[in-house]
Amino acid sequence: ADTIKVGILHSLSGTMAISETSLKDVALMTIDEINAKGGVMGKKLEAVIVDPASNWPLFAEKARQLVSQDKVSVVFGCWTSVSRKSVLPVFKELNSLLFYPVQYEGEELEKNVFYTGAAPNQQAIPATEYLMSKEGGGAKRFVLLGTDYVYPRTTNKILRAFLHSKGVKDTDIDEVYTPFGHSDYQTIVANIKKFAAGGKTAVISTINGDSNVPFYKELGNAGLKATDVPVVAFSVGEEELRGVDAKPLVGHLAAWNYFQSVKNPVNTEFIKKWKDYAVAKKLPNAATVVTNDPMEATYVGIYMWKQAVEKAKSTDTDKVIAAMGGQTFKAPSGFELTMDKTNHHLHKPVMIGEIKADGQFSVVYKTKAPIRAQPWSPYIPGNEGKQKL
Amino acid sequence: MSGVLRPGQQYDSATGDQGVSYGRIKPEGVDTTHGAILYLEDIVVSFDGFKAINNLNLDISVGELRCIIGPNGAGKTTMMDVITGKTRPTSGTAFFGQTMDLTRMSEVDIAHAGIGRKFQRPTVFEQHSVFENLELAMKMDKRVKTTLFARLNSEQKDKIAAILQLIRLNGQENRPAGLLSHGQKQWLEIGMLLMQEPQLILLDEPVAGMSDAETARTAELLNELRGKHSIMVVEHDMGFVTEIAQQGKVTVLHEGSVLAEGTMAQVQADERVIEVYLGR
Amino acid sequence: MLEVKQLHQHYGSSHTLRGISLSLKKGECMALLGRNGVGKTSLLKCLMGVLPVTEGTVTFEGHEINKLSPHDRARAGIAYVPQGREIFARLTVEENLLMGMANLPARKAGKIKDEVYQLFPVLKEMLHRRGGDLSGGQQQQLAIARALLAEPKLIILDEPTEGIQPSIIKDIGRVIRLLRERGDIGILLCEQYFDFARELADHFVVLSRGEVVASGGQELMDGDDVKRHLAV
Amino acid sequence: MTTMKGLFSRPAWTGIVICAVIAVLLPILNLSFPAGHALHISSYTIALVGKFMCYALAALALDLVWGYTGILSLGHGVFFALGAYAHGMYLMRAIGREGVYQSNLPDFMVFLDWKTYPWYWSMTDSFWYCMALVVLVPGVLAFIFGFFAFRSRIKGVYFSIITQAMTFAFMLLFFRNNTGFGGNNGFTDFKRILGFTITAPGTKAALYLITLLILLSALFLCRWIVTSKLGRVLQAVRDSESRLMFIGYNPLWFKLFVWTLSAILCGIAGALYVPQVGIINPSEMSPANSIEMVIWAAVGGRGTLLGPIIGAFTVNGLKSWFTAAFPDLWLYALGLLFILVTLFMQQGVLGLVSKLKKQREPV
Amino acid sequence: MTFRKICASIVLLVFSLGAHAAIDGKLLQALSGDDPDARIVAVNSIAAMGNEEAVEVLTALKNEQLFVKDVAVYMVEGEQAKDLASGKVQKLPDDAEAITINNRLRAALDSALSGLKLFSPDKNTRLVAATALEKEATPEQLPLLNKAYLKENDSEIKSRLQMLIATANLQASDPIVRKAAVKALLDSPNPNLKPVLQKMLTQNPDGSYNETDASIRVEAANTLNAIDGRLARMEFVGNLFYGVSLGSVLLLAALGLAITFGLMGIINMAHGELLMIGAYTTYACQMLFRKFMPGALDAYLLLALPAAFLVSAAVGILLERTVIRWLYGRPLETLLCTWGISLILMQAVRSIFGAQNVEVANPAWMSGGITVLGSLVLSYNRIIIIFFALFVVFAVWLLLNKTRLGLFVRAVTQNRRMADCVGVATGKIDMLTFGLGSGIAGLGGVALSQLGNVGPDLGQNYIVDSFMVVVLGGVGQLAGTVIAAFGLGEVNKFLEPVAGAVMAKIVILVFIIVFIQRRPQGLFALKGRSVE
Ligand SMILES: Nc1ncnc2c1ncn2[C@@H]1O[C@H](COP(=O)(O)OP(=O)(O)OP(=O)(O)O)[C@@H](O)[C@H]1O
Ligand SMILES: Nc1ncnc2c1ncn2[C@@H]1O[C@H](COP(=O)(O)OP(=O)(O)OP(=O)(O)O)[C@@H](O)[C@H]1O
Ligand SMILES: NC(N)=O
């Protein structure tokens, strides 16, 4: 064929559409861009889009359809960990490739997957360290607040172990979970306040999806300011903040590997391309689109795949996998990112940003260089020596 | 074990706790050694303070055909509700035979024990055919398992055919009962009662909506059943009541208790009955 | 005031009414007789507009009303006491009575006329009870009272005496007679209670299998012809 | 919907036979012709049809209670999921030490620092024990739940809503990681079933054929039930439960019987679903999923047994197609389909068929 | 803390407010520099100037309105910018960069500003400042606090300051002062005191107490008890309030459904989407105001209420006229059909507004909250929503029970055919009723937009809860709906602290199941024959 098919597997309906829709659009933008520059090995990329509708078994079905019916060479997709878990067996069985662009809990390493989002040590741990530092407010007590599912649970488990190693006692850690879609945070915010009376407290939020807005609204109205009790979130980025009035949230934090507000030429261009694309394709709210970390990770992932294909001179899964290790790409984050030679994760810089009134982040901390991922957290016993495939 | 209730068993209408049997145990015959099949004693039914039945005392003997008349709202239907377990009396006792305390039995158990009822407003299974209505009503073991394996034998088929003939719905047996006219439904309900072969039949206004000719036929039918079953009939059609009461007792209810009792002639002459019921 | 011409009605494939014609004048009472299941109720429903007619015309006070909805007919002055009472079970008796005046403009529909209570004293006692809790006969009385409140020009009664105690049947009879004597109202009375019908009706119509098989003035009602059609 | 004697007409029988034959042929064509051959049926199709058959079984189970007995369950997803979880437990154990932590315990347990299996996992390494659970767990849950609900005479929407509350509560419970069923991720990444590699084409074909067989058996079982006198009692329960009591049937046991049977069938559907789809997680218990089951039955035509099966295939087939063909617009199409079905096909797809037939040969 | 270092100098300087001196260029440079510690020192030094300009500059920094270019630091003032070193007002250079701050600096600024503001002529400013200092009253602040106390003549602020002084005195070396302080704090609602008092009471490993004086320990224990008691009371009141608030949300979400489902019998799965439409209408109104009347932005809700009611009602009426009216008497079909409608509406919103949430901001008068019992914050948006919910219920009750329309509505929903026969234009009533239910859902949407996210899935999050509320209350029973909503709210909020949010939700669901066993027709079941 004179085209190479690539699959895009993001929910366009259902609860996850909120986050995933823009990843689909960024993927399409990137593909357009690559095609405009001549495609991959002289062939145009052809995107095959499906909607797994936030339904995990449907993810598996659609993955199978993309790979075995549509014969795509690679799939870019998934957001939640469970959707990734659901498609994994399919990619393994059919020996095909998935690029996963979202921060996640680690504890996984699959030959058929490239993880372009952060592992816990590229996000959660540095953020916690920052909160404990003088600059970060010197927090002594921690509320680990999350949605009740595997990513928050795992992350918090790792964080608890990490905090223990820093001498924080269990009495100074409060772990709280809410169901998906929880919308009433009155009690929880009141409890945080109570807990915070016992000493300098920070909240580490792994709340996902829709619950963030009511949480932050409650936080704002209850008068918990970032200077009193900072909240650092791992799933709140520019895209999520579009849905919130950020003024009461100024100073609360998020940790990512990329922020839209990062200033460098690559990013400036990335943002411009995205805005132009949104306008050109008449995306809803095109005037106010923003970029965020998973979008950047998607963008980087597609380019790295392109580079690997060109290096391998083939779209064959095994050859591409072999060629991926060590690929580098100058990413919008301003760093040259490298695909690890062995663990299928990117080396990524860690950035911590404070929310500004306009819903952007001002970066208050940034690592000097990209950090290698530890998908198997050393804070979980038994993980020693599991860094390879 | 029999379907007779042990003392102390209770029916809790809030939970629907039926205490016993859930229809699995077929009751043995009714103990009618003292000649009466139904005793109502000091029954009171009160709805939010309004006493629909007020110290009602009544008994029916085996094989008797008893007519009950009384003004609208006298409590006749409510009384039947009490007998069939649909309404729990606020106080008082209701015995079927010597041993069965109706106030503590569920509707199902009461039906099983041998009390059948025709409602004031005809109620049939509208989605089922006439035939199926009769089939469902037929006297037999009505537990889940037996029902699952039940097949009609020829004797039963004959019986249904006979009843169809009697209620003059033959030829209509495959029509859904919901499509019948008002009077036809009345008949069908009577037919279902007959299929059930209850010992005590309660008829709430059986001829309402029937033409005079059909009323006469119903009277005929009841006269035939007299003696074979104990029957209690509520009607406002005096002609009909006269026809079936013959020399038997007629009870007049008023404001929830018995106002007068006697033969039709006696009752019709009673000033109080004329005042509250018959009119001048 | 009411003209029915060649009315046909089908329930699916079964032909229930077969070319019925009748006419009723102001101030007259017409009895509709017939055995069970001959189509009396169906006919009345067609007049009220509850059932669609397949063929034929219904004219009320010179206007063809075939196409009108039931509420338009009610507003035109037709009141209906259906078989089976059809009271609003969860409205109180008072509200049920107010509903009787739903066809009247709001300003005329505020108060329930005392005459109704004189006729059916029990309703006054039970004003705040829910309609559905009433006894069968009480409900029937309520249904009639409701129709009377509508200030109708034509009143259609489907077995109004069903389930009512004898003394009140007499009262109802008196009311119907009174209405008839007032002369500005037409009454269509479907009744199984033959004697009752005979006493009140000026005319009668006997239906059989969806057809008019006999009709005439009150004097002919005792005739054998009628008897034959009513017999089983 | 009224007379049950001829539940399936002659054309319906023909249809059943033809569909069954085609269904049997699919995996045979899949195995015996290489990919690319004109007669080859892709594994994807087999997997899809296999999944739909599980849905169809669930819809059939629902029809038994909803279509015939008038009990609208908005919680059948819980039975489906419990059956699936019961089978999933076996499949998890069959992974052995091949999980990422190379432990005897499933990964999520290792992760939660569990050292041994909790009591409710005991014996789940036995396939047959798990099969018994597939039947027993939904069955017993349904029996207990039904017993209390029916005894309290909970009916109509009240019943529907408490079934919804039930499935919702179960979903939240299973979401919790501490409950011990893998939390949000549930069970996935199965490797073997009874020693056979789960991804092997032969295993897949076998699972598929077993599903087909069970679906057909369930269809005939249901047909036998609804055409028996018991079936007529069930419909009487639907139409006028109180009247039924006055002629001496106790609706409690009749309802409980179909309700439990339906739950068991649904559980079996779930058990067949897991190995073919490869994941079971709590979102199967979400209220929306149960509502979708109801919708399959409604679209196909409830109270017809065949209808729900057709409905499950129609709705899911269209969904599979639409989500790929018009990923941005498919909800409009599906939504419109539901509206049109209600407006123009009162008895569902099957109702339309019989209506058209009637029009052709008027009686 | 940072604050301590500057108190003394502030005290010296507070009385010289107004003296004008340009800010030292070095300070400004440090302020815009990279060294965080130096920046803090700079902030404190500026604060130590204690003049209007210091307040201005620090406020500007806090609001990120200071810009730097090369070495010049500018303060933005409307269109213009002032060069702080020279005092010259000019246009802000294009490539000037904003001076960003982080939380640490923000906290330092807050403290410094509060200290300065204790002497503000504006009473409110002083009150806010005194409240803000509560968290960290230390001995170093005493001179400042005492000064402020002497100068203060407002009794409320005075008592605040007194508490602050007592708090600071807890660490005094003189036991008499400490004892007086402990006693004085008996009435304090400040939970932050607890660790301090607890520390006084804890025994060191060698058996000695941190507080050596036994009588002070007794007083401290007393005070601690008093504070604990007050906190427990506060928590109870808090839970009560949270419960009412959650109840009002449930009520607003369910009320429309109580009409479309409860009264009309339509299993309206699209109810959630009608809520969503109300919320999106609110968003649209906000955008309109932003665009055309930015000055009156805070009033956008006044437009949103009628607009949301009308838009949702219009959508409802459209649905009723085109689809639902064919389905009366077939409730189960309405489930299927409205499910389809719900899918379409959701996707339509995705197509128009995007799949992401949109931002709906609380107007200023709904932001924040009032503090009661010391530290319990009752947020304005929730208080307003509680009253709004009660108002809507009352209005609906009036409409349904006291008007002819309401009578017709109830009659039609009970017996459509007979209502038709007595002269009710049933079609019109159906349309109005469904429109009313939908419109009320729209109002619910406005309220929800003030609390949570506004996105295409908004409705899905409330649909199950709404049905539970209506059914638990008893279908068709307005009063039941109200009680069920508040009941569930309260039960939930009293359970949550004990069981956690997830288990609380599970327990609630089990509770509903069990409750229905006891009352198979809901809370307000109708009794009697009329039910059948
Ligand atoms: N659930 C209830 N709530 C309130 N009142 C009730 C209820 N059920 C019955 N009643 C009242 O109890 C009285 C007795 O009613 P019942 O139906 O037994 O009368 P009846 O003798 O059968 O009358 P009819 O001859 O009109 O059928 C009536 O006044 C009725 O209004
Ligand atoms: N919805 C329906 N569908 C089909 N047939 C019907 C329907 N309703 C009534 N019928 C049939 O139409 C015929 C006329 O019924 P209708 O109710 O008009 O009789 P009626 O003269 O009023 O009888 P009754 O004196 O018993 O009230 C009956 O044979 C009945 O079975
Ligand atoms: N991997 C996540 N964020 O679910």
Ligand SMILES: [Mg+2]
């Ligand atoms: Mg009665």
Ligand SMILES: [Mg+2]
């Ligand atoms: Mg009739």
